[in-house]
Amino acid sequence: MIDTGKAFCVANKQFMNGIRDLAQYSSNDAVVETSLTKFSDSLQEMINFHTVIRFMEVLLFSFFRDLRKFKDAKKQFEKVSEEKENALVKNAQVQRNKQHEVEEATNILTATRKCFRHIALDYVLQINVLQSKRRSEILKSMLSFMYAHLAFFHQGYDLFSELGPYMKDLGAQLDRLVVDAAKEKREMEQKHSTIQQKDFSSDDSKLEYNVDAANGIVMEGYLFKRASNAFKTWNRRWFSIQNNQLVYQKKFKDNPTVVVEDLRLCTVKHCEDIERRFCFEVVSPTKSCMLQADSEKLRQAWIKAVQTSIATAYREKGDESEKLDKKSSPSTGSLDSGNESKDKLLKGESALQRVQCIPGNASCCDCGLADPRWASINLGITLCIECSGIHRSLGVHFSKVRSLTLDTWEPELLKLMCELGNDVINRVYEAKVEKMGVKKPQPGQRQEKEAYIKAKYVERKFVDKYAISSSPPEQEKRMVSKSCEEKRLSISKLGPGDPVRAPPQSSVKSNDSGIQQSSDDGRESLPSTVSANSLYEPEAERQDSSVFLDSKHLNPGLQLYRASYEKNLPKMAEALAHGADVNWANSEENKATPLIQAVLGGSLVTCEFLLQNGANVNQRDVQGRGPLHHATVLGHTGQVCLFLKRGANQHATDEEGKDPLTIAVEAANADIVTLLRLARMNEEMRESEGLYGQPGDETYQDIFRDFSQMASNNPEKLNRFQQDSQKF
Structure with a gap:
C-alpha cells in the first residue's frame, strides 16, 4: 500500500507538471493560461496534503515491522533449543571410562544451557513487550491514520471552497466560449456546404474573381x-x-x-x-x-x-x-448562381424558427429575454443563454439543455418541443407565483435567476399541488365509451393464434380541451379507457368502471399513466411536476408503465417525452413485455425505431419465450423485422470490433434516420403493414 501511495503521488506530480506545461503552451490565451495555472497550484496543494497520509501509513506499519523482528527471534530460539537437545543427547551417550570425552561433553552442555537461557529470556521479553504494545500501538497508529485522512479531506474541502467561485465564473465564461466556437463551426459548415454544391469536375471553386x-x-x-x-x-x-x-x-x-x-x-x-x-x-x-x-x-x-x-x-x-x-456594381465573376439561400439554411436554424412559433417561446421561459436560442428538451421550453447555463448546473435529471441553432435536432425531438412550449409549462410551474407575490427575475440578474430557477424546477415551490386537471367532459366520455366498445368487438374477433395489430390511424387526437381532433404525427387514437393489457386480455376481465374517476383523486403516477395513453403532454408535464414517478407501475394492470401506455396510445412524441424524462426503456410488465415488445405487437414501426435508438434490449423475451424479432417475424411485419435485424447486426459488429459506446455503421445510422424522418413527418408511409393486414 505504501509503494502504491508513492506511485500515486508521483503520477499526480507528473499530471500537475503536464498541466503547467500546457498552461505555458497556451500563453497567448489569457483565460486558458490563468485557469490552468490556478488549477495546477491547487493540485500541488492536494499533493502536499497527501504526503501527510503517506507518513501516517509508515507509522501504521511500524508495529508490523516489530512483529517481523519477533519472528526472527523465534527462529533463533528454536535453533538454540535444538542445539541444547543435541548437547544433552551427546552428554548422555559419553562412556564413563573416557574421561576426556566426558569433560568435553559437559563443557558443551554447560555452554549450550547458558546460551539457551540467555536467548530464552530475550524471547520471553519480546513476547511480553509485543503483547503489551499490540493493542495500544495498533489502535494508536490506526487512529492517527484516520485523523490524517480527516485533515486531508478538510484541507481539500477548504481549498476547493475557495476555488469554487472562480470555477463557477469560469463555467459561465465557458458557455460563451462554446457559443462562439459553435458559431464559428457553423460558419465553416456553411462554407463547406456551399463548396460541396459546386461542380468540381470543372473546378468551379477557382472561377471567382x-x-x-x-x-x-x-x-x-x-x-x-x-x-x-x-x-x-x-x-x-x-x-x-x-x-x-x-x-x-x-x-x-x-x-x-x-x-x-x-x-x-x-x-x-x-x-x-x-x-x-x-x-x-x-x-x-x-x-x-x-x-x-x-x-x-x-x-x-x-x-x-x-x-x-x-x-x-x-x-x-x-x-x-x-x-x-x-x-x-457587382464585381464577382463567379459562375455559380445566387440562389443558394435555401441550401445554406442549417437544421439548427430551422429548429429555431419552428420552436419560436409556439406560444410563449419567443422569449425566455424564466426571465422573459427576447429571441432565446437554447432549449430544455425534457421540459419543452426555450431559454436565453444565461438561463441555459443555470439549467445546465441543475443536472440532466432536472433539465437537459440543447442549442436551437448549434445542435442537430432529431425529428421526434423537434415535434416534442412543438407540442409543449413556455406558456404550457409556466401554467404548471408558475401556477402560484402571483399568489405568493414572487416576481420573476429580469435579464442580467444572475443570482436572482439562480434562486428563482432552483425554486421553480428543483423545489417546485410555485406548483399548485391541489390543482390537478379535472375529469373529461361528458361528450368525451361518450366518445371514449363508443370507441372502447368498437375496440372490444375488433379484438374479440381475433383468433387465439392471431397477432394483435393496432387499428388504422385514427383521424382524432386530443386538443387542449380534451376533445379529440385530427393528427399528423402517426399516432393512433385509441380510446383512453383501454388499459395497458386490455389488448391481450379476455373481454370479461377488462375493467372500465374505474376509468372515469375524477382525476383530482388520482395520485400523480396514475395521472401520468393515463395521460400517457391519452397523448396529453400538458397533463403529463403536470403529473411530473407533482412528483410522478416516470417509471410508475400500475399493479392493477399487470404492472404496466406510462411508457407502455404511450405505446398503446400510438404516439411517438409521447414516448419521446417520457424517455427524455428518464423513463426506463427496458422496464417490463408482468407478462415480461417491455415497450419494444408492445410496439412490435402493435406494428408501430416508428416507436420500434425510437426504442432501438434509445438502447432497448431486443434480446429480452416475454413469458412465452418470444423476443421482439420473433414476434415481428410471426406477424410478417417487414419494416420492423428489418429494423430489428439491422440493430442486431450493428450490435454484433460493434462487439466484434470492440466499439463499445459507439453509434455504429454509417449505413445503419442512415437507415434509422430515414425511419425517424418518416415516423415524424410521413407516418402514412409506415402504415403499409396495417393497411395490408386489413385487406386480408
Whole structure:
C-alpha cells in the first residue's frame, strides 16, 4: 500500500507538471493560461496534503515491522533449543571410562544451557513487550491514520471552497466560449456546404474573381507554366493577380515571382497552336508567358480576370470616380448562381424558427429575454443563454439543455418541443407565483435567476399541488365509451393464434380541451379507457368502471399513466411536476408503465417525452413485455425505431419465450423485422470490433434516420403493414 501511495503521488506530480506545461503552451490565451495555472497550484496543494497520509501509513506499519523482528527471534530460539537437545543427547551417550570425552561433553552442555537461557529470556521479553504494545500501538497508529485522512479531506474541502467561485465564473465564461466556437463551426459548415454544391469536375471553386477585393487579390489559383528553358517543361505554380501585377509562387511561403509588373502594358490571348489544351498567353513588351488552366471554364475565367484587371488598372490611373462606380456594381465573376439561400439554411436554424412559433417561446421561459436560442428538451421550453447555463448546473435529471441553432435536432425531438412550449409549462410551474407575490427575475440578474430557477424546477415551490386537471367532459366520455366498445368487438374477433395489430390511424387526437381532433404525427387514437393489457386480455376481465374517476383523486403516477395513453403532454408535464414517478407501475394492470401506455396510445412524441424524462426503456410488465415488445405487437414501426435508438434490449423475451424479432417475424411485419435485424447486426459488429459506446455503421445510422424522418413527418408511409393486414 505504501509503494502504491508513492506511485500515486508521483503520477499526480507528473499530471500537475503536464498541466503547467500546457498552461505555458497556451500563453497567448489569457483565460486558458490563468485557469490552468490556478488549477495546477491547487493540485500541488492536494499533493502536499497527501504526503501527510503517506507518513501516517509508515507509522501504521511500524508495529508490523516489530512483529517481523519477533519472528526472527523465534527462529533463533528454536535453533538454540535444538542445539541444547543435541548437547544433552551427546552428554548422555559419553562412556564413563573416557574421561576426556566426558569433560568435553559437559563443557558443551554447560555452554549450550547458558546460551539457551540467555536467548530464552530475550524471547520471553519480546513476547511480553509485543503483547503489551499490540493493542495500544495498533489502535494508536490506526487512529492517527484516520485523523490524517480527516485533515486531508478538510484541507481539500477548504481549498476547493475557495476555488469554487472562480470555477463557477469560469463555467459561465465557458458557455460563451462554446457559443462562439459553435458559431464559428457553423460558419465553416456553411462554407463547406456551399463548396460541396459546386461542380468540381470543372473546378468551379477557382472561377471567382473580384477586382475590388480588400486584400488586393483579384483572382488566384493553380496554373501550369511553361519554362523558358530549352526543354520547355511545364510546372504547376500558384498564380495570383494582385496590385496590377501577375505573380506566382512555387510554395506557399515563398516570395512571389513577378511575371508581369504592370498589367496595363500587357495583353492576353488564347493559344490553340500548341498540343496542350486550355492554354493562354500573357504577352508583355519584354517577355511572353505561356500558361495552362485545368479546364476551359477556368481558362475563360483567367482570361476575363486579366482583361478586367487591365481595364481597372487604366481606370485607376485615369479617373477615380469610375473606380467608385465600379465598386458600387457587382464585381464577382463567379459562375455559380445566387440562389443558394435555401441550401445554406442549417437544421439548427430551422429548429429555431419552428420552436419560436409556439406560444410563449419567443422569449425566455424564466426571465422573459427576447429571441432565446437554447432549449430544455425534457421540459419543452426555450431559454436565453444565461438561463441555459443555470439549467445546465441543475443536472440532466432536472433539465437537459440543447442549442436551437448549434445542435442537430432529431425529428421526434423537434415535434416534442412543438407540442409543449413556455406558456404550457409556466401554467404548471408558475401556477402560484402571483399568489405568493414572487416576481420573476429580469435579464442580467444572475443570482436572482439562480434562486428563482432552483425554486421553480428543483423545489417546485410555485406548483399548485391541489390543482390537478379535472375529469373529461361528458361528450368525451361518450366518445371514449363508443370507441372502447368498437375496440372490444375488433379484438374479440381475433383468433387465439392471431397477432394483435393496432387499428388504422385514427383521424382524432386530443386538443387542449380534451376533445379529440385530427393528427399528423402517426399516432393512433385509441380510446383512453383501454388499459395497458386490455389488448391481450379476455373481454370479461377488462375493467372500465374505474376509468372515469375524477382525476383530482388520482395520485400523480396514475395521472401520468393515463395521460400517457391519452397523448396529453400538458397533463403529463403536470403529473411530473407533482412528483410522478416516470417509471410508475400500475399493479392493477399487470404492472404496466406510462411508457407502455404511450405505446398503446400510438404516439411517438409521447414516448419521446417520457424517455427524455428518464423513463426506463427496458422496464417490463408482468407478462415480461417491455415497450419494444408492445410496439412490435402493435406494428408501430416508428416507436420500434425510437426504442432501438434509445438502447432497448431486443434480446429480452416475454413469458412465452418470444423476443421482439420473433414476434415481428410471426406477424410478417417487414419494416420492423428489418429494423430489428439491422440493430442486431450493428450490435454484433460493434462487439466484434470492440466499439463499445459507439453509434455504429454509417449505413445503419442512415437507415434509422430515414425511419425517424418518416415516423415524424410521413407516418402514412409506415402504415403499409396495417393497411395490408386489413385487406386480408
